Amino acid sequence: DAKTTQPPSMDCAEGRAANLxxxxxxxxxxxxxxxxxxxxxxxxxxxxxxxxxxxxxxxASLIITEDRxxxxxxxxxxTLRDTAVYYCIVALGGSQGNLIFGKGTKLSVKP
Amino acid sequence: DTEVTQTPKHLVMGMTNKxxxxxxxxxxxxxxxxxxxxxxxxxxxxxxxxxxxxSINESVPSRFSPECPNSSLLNLHLHALQPEDxxxxxxxxxxxxxxxxxxxxxxxxxxx
Numbered sequence: 001d002a003k004t005t006q007p008p009s010m011d012c013a014e015g016r017a018a019n020l021x022x023x024x025x026x027x028x029x030x031x032x033x034x035x036x037x038x039x040x041x042x043x044x045x046x047x048x049x050x051x052x053x054x055x056x057x058x059x060a061s062l063i064i065t066e067d068r069x070x071x072x073x074x075x076x077x078x079t080l081r082d083t084a085v086y087y088c089i090v091a092l093g094g095s096q097g098n099l100i101f102g103k104g105t106k107l108s109v110k111p
Numbered sequence: 112d113t114e115v116t117q118t119p120k121h122l123v124m125g126m127t128n129k130x131x132x133x134x135x136x137x138x139x140x141x142x143x144x145x146x147x148x149x150x151x152x153x154x155x156x157x158x159x160x161x162x163x164x165x166s167i168n169e170s171v172p173s174r175f176s177p178e179c180p181n182s183s184l185l186n187l188h189l190h191a192l193q194p195e196d197x198x199x200x201x202x203x204x205x206x207x208x209x210x211x212x213x214x215x216x217x218x219x220x221x222x223x
Contacts, residue, residue: 036212043115043201043214044154087153098167099144099203099212101153 003027003090009106012082018075020105022088025069032093033064035073037084038104044087047073051093078109117202117215125223126192132218134185134202141207143185145177148199148217160185161207192222 005023012018024033034049048055048062050071055062061074075082087104115136124130134143142161146154159167160179174196176188185202199219205212 034211038154043203043216044212046211046213049211085153098156098159100156101146103153 003100004088004102006086006088006102006105008103009108011108011110012075012078014080014109014111015077018073018078018082018107018109020073020075020086020088020107021070022073023070024088024090027068027090030092031090033062033068033071034089034091034099035060035062036087036089036099036101037082038087039081039084044101047086078107080109080111083107083109115202115204115213115215117200117218119218120216121219121221123221123223124189124192126194128192129188129190131189132187132200132202132220134187134204134215135183136204136213137183138204138213139182139206140204140213141182142205142212143179144203144205144212145185145187146201146203148201150198154201158187189220192220194222197221 032049032051035047036044038044048057048060050062050064064071085104085106087101089099118133144159145157147157148154156169157171158177163179174191178186199217201217203212203214
């Protein structure tokens with residue numbers, strides 16, 4: 001079973017920041033937080049992952065709370081092409097890390 | 112090359128047919144995965160291969176038979192499927208030292 005809880009849907013205005021929350025209160029010390037997204041009819045796409053520290057890459061930022069029980073994915077300037085289902089996944093790293101998808105958040109970016 | 116290539120893109124098969132889905136990656140990844148995704152549902156993990164050995168089988172019926180002939184290829188052999196097996200079948204690979212997985216675009220399977 002998925003170990004994360006996400007809101008089923010969110011809206012965001014184009015050009016604004018999209019902040020997608022995720023609760024993972026049972027995360028263990030050696031588990032990472034991964035974010036993927038799936039645009040309609042395509043395969044999921046890796047976005048970012050982290051263990052304890054906040055992370056940033058060219059796509060997004062990941063903010064993990066100090067107790068690691070929740071995190072937020074931030075898309076700084078959402079575009080219409082960011083409309084997708086966003087999945088927050090908790091998994092071990094390396095070859096033991098099997099990605100178990102929860103229901104995700106459907107993000108709709110509106111003009 | 113950062114792609115995972117799946118063939119065919121679409122497949123229609125009868126319940127008595129035998130068919131195979133193919134997945135290929137040339138990124139040197141040592142972990143490869145099969146997922147099944149029904150409409151409006153998240154992907155469900157089916158199988159995991161790690162270093163060409165089957166490491167996870169998520170209680171998948173035997174009418175689905177995975178095969179990893181080498182480190183670049185992953186097949187899913189299908190036999191005697193049911194209409195409820197109709198779904199998008201996704202293949203993914205990851206380096207093995209992290210779980211940054213690359214997914215293919217999937218094979219849309221319809222069982223008639």
